[in-house]
Amino acid sequence: MSTATADHHDHDDHHGPAPGLMRWVYTTNHKDIGTLYLLFALVMFFIGGGMALIIRAELFQPGLQIVDPLFFNSMTTMHALVMIFGVVMPAFVGLANWMIPMMIGGPDMALPRLNNWSFWIMPFAFAVLLSTLFMEGGGPAGGWTLYAPLSLQGGDNLAFVIFAIHFMGISSVMGSINIVATIFNMRAPGMTLMKMPLFVWTWLITAYLLIAVIPVLAGAVTMLLTDRYFDTSFFSAAGGGDPVMFQHIFWFFGHPEVYILILPAFGIISSIIPTFARKPLFGYASMVYATASIAFLSFIVWAHHMFTVGMPLAGEMFFMFATMMISVPTGVKVFNWIATMWRGSMTFETPMLFAIGFLVMFTIGGLSGLMLAITPADIQYHDTYFVVAHFHYVLVPGAIYSIMAATYYWIPKWTGNMYDEKWGKIHFWVSTVFLNVLFFPMHFVGLAGMPRRIPDYSMQFADWNAVATIGAFGFGFSQLIFVYVVYKCIKGGEKATTEVWEGADGLEWTVPSPAPYHTFETPPAIR
Amino acid sequence: MSSPSSYYIPHEAKWPIVGSIALFVFFMGFASFLNGGGWIAMALGAALLIYMMVMWFGDVIRESESGMYSKQVDVSFRMAMMWFIFSEVMFFAAFFGALFYARQFSGPWLSGAGEGGAAATNAVLWSGWDYAWPNNGPAELGGEYNKMSWFPLPIMNTMILLASGVTVTIAHHAIKEDNRQKMVKWLLATVALGFLFVACQAFEYYEAYAHLNLKMGTGIYGSTFFMLTGFHGFHVTMGAIILLFVMLRGRKGHFSATNHFAFEAAAWYWHFVDVVWLGLFIFVYIL
Amino acid sequence: MSIVLRWLVTAYALLFCSLSLAAIGDINMPVGVTPISKEVYGLHMMIFWICCVIGVLVFAVMFYSMFKHRKSKGAKAADFHESTVVEIIWTAVPLVILIAMAIPAAKTLIAMEDTSDADVTIKVTGYQWKWHYEYLDSEISFFSSLDADHNAARQVGSGIDVSQFDNYLKEVDNELVLPVGKKIRFLHTASDVIHSWWVPALAVKKDAIPGFINENWALIEEPGVYRGKCAELCGRDHGFMPIVVRAVPEEEYEQWVAEMSPAPMVAETSEDSAPAAADGDAEREWALAELMEKGESVYNTSCAACHQANGQGLPGAFPAIAGSPVATGPVDAHINVIYAGVSGTAMAAFANQLSDSDMAAVITYQRNAFGNTVGDLVQPSAIKALR
């Protein structure tokens, strides 16, 4: 990193990656960093999934068989934190790293060194978070929502958890800033905003959401920290504060956060469906506006997570109506995707299967979300497994499936090899069947009255919980197929063409497979 | 030297990993410290972090001074700084939000105003408590205290910050006219004002603890007062240090009329700190 | 390929069969026994069916397209990619549907929030992990916690078959008795962390927030026993703080109130909120054996949830009593911990949860059990002196 080497740098020497392990530590290359993010997310997926399997194992039968209730609660908490901050977000950032510069015809991310830092924070941040599991008193056990005052009762872990959140927050904000700068500043001449692929658009909007709400989360947990260690009383009525205030601030972050977990997915699906329908995306402009509306609305609906806290009636009404409104732009997206398929010429390779799986099951999850938005009904649904069913339907076949779809879709471009289509399809079908066995019954037990975050339950819920647990293990272990397919594809396989997919459209399909270490050092011409 | 049309992409970045390790040590150390452990790891982490920043910025400065950054790179930096400041705004928004919530909602509810269970809240749990701002809650946490008056220190501090906004603008005009000498002089004034502000604030805290019995533990008033002014004070300190470094660079002959992004970034940051203070002055001290 | 598609369709056909099953039995929301619960049930079914219809329509179009517009069937891709008219339609139609859903929802919501003109007022306070009920119109108040047999069965590795209980985890020691046909107003609050008092059949779920009171109401139309749970994560034993409401005809209720009022209910260990008054036992001298025996039972009901039945606690979260510097140190400090609690931690003040003799007994027990051998004992009179 001396002036000398930099001085001599010019873009004629197409030097590839530095050899050895340090390549990965020092890299500033968007593709390397993208790969690191994706691998990190995959590892965390198994850790977070392992925790989910502990939860499901305990819930297999009524009675407490395996774990102490406190440990159960900390599994629930950690599972969610790991899945959200350690799997879905990093995976999306990894995809952004790989694809955005290629999609907009830029040479790399705008701030490559910062990019490296954004990634290398993650393993350390999660080391801080996961270290709490090995402390006396165990990990955080107050739910991922960290509600005061319960979270304040946590043992020594509280400070570690809060700093881990700050730590990840630094990464997210830096990563988002980088993405915003890249999209605005690195586009090839002629790549106007309204020519950008939707994945780029959705990520742009997501990045804004992140920059806006991650600091709010940081503020919220900082107040927890001072309430616990420095005598303040933000969340204590005795001092004139309010425990519910934490919830307001948390969900002001938390609701936009769930759209952070789905908007890039919308972008991915908007890339895949046109490719396999061999037809341009229907309603491009309205897709962009719908995404923006969802993002805007996401800032004014947060209290739909708090319908039972005793808000003034007018507040409940406002948040109910605003929440329902989100169905409209989301519906526009769903309809646009279907219109894209309509009178196309469809084939069903693995990415398309996952995209269709997304479409169907995300819609199911979205519709149950709409039910939750109806305040009087939500007062009954709230904090039951109906909610758990809702958000797993939007998160697992939503966010996770979109990531799987993206991997299958772009992995030939990354590795230069085709993945094993047969095993890809098997992966899809096995996952999808088990996934519904896993999450669908949660609607039933939820409606029938099973609260969430409990390690043990009454006899009436026994059957469906057993079914769900079977589904969980089936779904969990079928993800090993995914690992196998990815591994095999990295190792070798049928060589991929430049275009890879017959109906593919976009700049990333104009560079050879595998994409060279540096792409678009001279900007491509845009039609 | 790269041509202005090509985008400078550094290869191999050594400092980020150092930064991650530094933050790791710092956070682990800080958390252990809060739980009753020692402070050494924390200090070590902080030191490593500062070292990392010096080295990283050093690289950037060298690259910039040797003209490797094109206009486009400059734009990236500008955007990054802008959105970073926006993220800081949102951080403060959380604390302002807490202040408004306590004043508009939780306070009145505890004293029985409002629909739903407010009346019962007051009658059954906190009977006889009346809401007023400031307050330390129905349990009067922290005991008797006095409000921090807006006069004389805070209003003085407002003047100081406003003046520093002017001086930094004069310095900016100076560098735009390529008058480095003048820029350094006015920056010096800005930095001095910045540190003067911090000193006044420190004195104010001393007053609060020593004579007003106003502490972090003084209920919601103490909480919001110290968190808002404290984080602001921290940002002023940071901003002043950044300006100090900009000034030192100016003395070394850095910056030109067309190339002085570091200066501008610091100035933006400084204005942001300024604006936050105005919000604070109004909502924490006056209203 | 077509095999794959057939699979897809079968899978989703099955899914939707099960979806429509949701209209019956134990896999749906109970209808409940209050006017509000019936309204909520109706609302729930309405939005459920609307969502089903939307889902079916959307998926029907989609699957039709997937069958017809397949490349393997020789479909040629069309080239349209825009139509302002359909875009407007599919923005407007959902909007209309939403408005149709919002109107009845708003009506129900307004009715739910109207707590005026109540006949009976009950204050419900959540504790970690039990409920405290106070009948504000009469002098009745008591704690209600998980039934002791269930509590024994639910311990990790208890070896007890839980399926032998009809209402596993849904049985309490003291039920909340309420009159039928009266408007009952609930005041919800909590003493430590947030809980949530939820009885599905009454369509009542409201968070119990420490330092604040939330209101709610119910008008029970049929006598019966209605069971519920704490619905907000409140720590280790959140899953084990059930609610049992026994709704009885008005005369029976009056009779129950009359029975309960003069001498507040004295169960094994849990008393009313001013236990000292009811505790004549505090005057006399107690023997060590007597205190130890009572102390053990108090310990198991009130303390073992955290400090564990064997006194070992859960390291890092709940300190061990065995060998604890407090439980083996000066007695005054020990008494203070139980009497006043440790603020900012889960260790609550037990002064108004336990009677003088309970507290004296449990302190004595802790000093002389689990291998602690301090040998001294605490008389109830010593606790009484603190009040």
Ligand code: HEA
């Ligand atoms: C990816 C994440 C994601 C997404 C996209 C959503 C989407 C939505 N969510 Fe969800 N939600 C979560 C993640 C997500 N949610 C999580 C994690 C929680 C729990 C947090 C916790 O407590 O731990 C939660 C909880 C949650 C609650 C609180 C429940 C409770 O605790 O009581 C509510 C209540 O309103 C809600 C509503 C909605 C709505 C209305 C949408 C809408 O955006 C859905 C819109 C989509 C559709 C409606 C389907 C497609 C539309 C059509 C086909 C058009 C036609 C439709 C109509 C006209 C109706 N969600």
Ligand code: HEA
């Ligand atoms: C993106 C987010 C995401 C994802 C992907 C998932 C995935 C899964 N979730 Fe998650 N979940 C949440 C987000 C998510 N969840 C959130 C936000 C909560 C709320 C938390 C709270 O209440 O605070 C929650 C809560 C939650 C609960 C409720 C807990 C409770 O209320 O007490 C349950 C219960 O079944 C559950 C189950 C599962 C399962 C079975 C999966 C499966 O999809 C997982 C698939 C499994 C694997 C991928 C494992 C693979 C492992 C192997 C093959 C074995 C090898 C093992 C090792 C190497 C360790 N989750």
Ligand code: CUA
């Ligand atoms: Cu009390 Cu959960």
Ligand SMILES: [Cu+2]
């Ligand atoms: Cu939400």
